[in-house]
Amino acid sequence: MRNVKHFKVSADDNGQRLDRWIKANVPELSYGLAQKLMRKGQIRVDSKRAKPDMRLEEGQDIRIPMPDAKEIAAKKHQEHKRKLSPADIDFIRSLVIYDDGDVIALNKPYDLAVQGGTKTRRHVDGLLPGLKNELGIVPRLVHRLDKDTSGVLLLARSAEAARRLGAMFKGREVKKIYWALISPVPEHHSGTIRAGILKGVGGRKEKMLVDDDKGKSAVTEYAVLEAAGSEAAFAAFWPRTGRTHQIRVHAQLIGSPIIGDRKYRKERPEQEFEHIPAEADLDRLDMSRRLHLHARRVILPHPLKKGRLDISAPLPPELLKSWRLLGFETNSKTDPFGHMD
Numbered sequence: 001m002r003n004v005k006h007f008k009v010s011a012d013d014n015g016q017r018l019d020r021w022i023k024a025n026v027p028e029l030s031y032g033l034a035q036k037l038m039r040k041g042q043i044r045v046d047s048k049r050a051k052p053d054m055r056l057e058e059g060q061d062i063r064i065p066m067p068d069a070k071e072i073a074a075k076k077h078q079e080h081k082r083k084l085s086p087a088d089i090d091f092i093r094s095l096v097i098y099d100d101g102d103v104i105a106l107n108k109p110y111d112l113a114v115q116g117g118t119k120t121r122r123h124v125d126g127l128l129p130g131l132k133n134e135l136g137i138v139p140r141l142v143h144r145l146d147k148d149t150s151g152v153l154l155l156a157r158s159a160e161a162a163r164r165l166g167a168m169f170k171g172r173e174v175k176k177i178y179w180a181l182i183s184p185v186p187e188h189h190s191g192t193i194r195a196g197i198l199k200g201v202g203g204r205k206e207k208m209l210v211d212d213d214k215g216k217s218a219v220t221e222y223a224v225l226e227a228a229g230s231e232a233a234f235a236a237f238w239p240r241t242g243r244t245h246q247i248r249v250h251a252q253l254i255g256s257p258i259i260g261d262r263k264y265r266k267e268r269p270e271q272e273f274e275h276i277p278a279e280a281d282l283d284r285l286d287m288s289r290r291l292h293l294h295a296r297r298v299i300l301p302h303p304l305k306k307g308r309l310d311i312s313a314p315l316p317p318e319l320l321k322s323w324r325l326l327g328f329e330t331n332s333k334t335d336p337f338g339h340m341d
Contacts, residue, residue: 019052089130151295164303181292
């Protein structure tokens with residue numbers, strides 16, 4: 001059984017939020033545990049259930065079940081494991097392109113995984129403590145991007161924001177627009193791709209397959225924004241569903257796989273592009289090695305406030321270089337699917 005402590009609100013703390021008061025006066029109680037105890041009604045003010053944002057009044061009695069020694073030790077161990085270097089903190093903060101106190105957006109770089117795995121030690125999830133606010137609240141992941149895909153990645157500042165954002169992604173209320181370089185130029189410059197996607201089996205478990213009978217339904221809108229002859233195109237994609245590798249699989253299906261996609265692109269014709277100067281051999285090589293897919297923009301209702309969020313992430317320098325090599329302009333592109341909302 002927890003050791004229950006009672007605290008009296010002093011005159012100096014009159015009007016302070018409960019969650020801020022707990023952080024300042026009960027440091028051994030982690031933010032996450034405090035939130036959990038409040039949700040369960042175990043933290044009480046004057047014998048009444050308390051919410052994190054309630055304002056305290058002088059003389060009120062705060063009842064808090066305190067963590068035992070094992071819980072405190074486990075917390076310290078976890079904090080030690082999650083301690084980041086100054087360089088890590090600077091890095092994750094440099095990725096922030098939007099932060100309104102409820103929702104954060106990162107411009108995730110290529111080759112950075114969102115979550116860890118057996119062979120993945122550096123990932124967004126592990127760097128999130130570098131974005132904690134003055135209350136010590138660490139943001140939460142609400143969706144994913146492939147390791148090789150750059151662009152907008154949303155985070156939530158609170159459990160409620162995370163819950164609502166998660167429901168929006170699940171309910172397809174979030175419009176995600178991707179930019180890609182594809183080759184060759186597709187026969188039709190715009191259209192809707194409908195093809196079921198199934199996880200591969202055996203040695204192909206990391207590769208997705210088109211299978212309308214057994215696969216999960218998948219729908220992708222696409223539009224060519226610019227073309228370099230018949231060799232390559234600057235295209236926009238809007239995945240109406242959220243299947244693994246959906247855009248990559250659907251681009252391959254229409255005969256125009258994404259440049260640099262070593263999983264779904266059998267050949268490397270980008271090394272033979274006439275639109276790239278002959279002396280740019282290293283640039284050709286870079287194009288072959290890097291997936292040219294970028295989560296450009298997200299549009300969604302704000303999870304906790306009125307209005308909508310419309311967040312765009314600029315192309316990272318290494319991708320912008322490829323766009324420019326092919327003569328594509330990126331400054332004035334709008335949403336080619338706006339009429340479909």
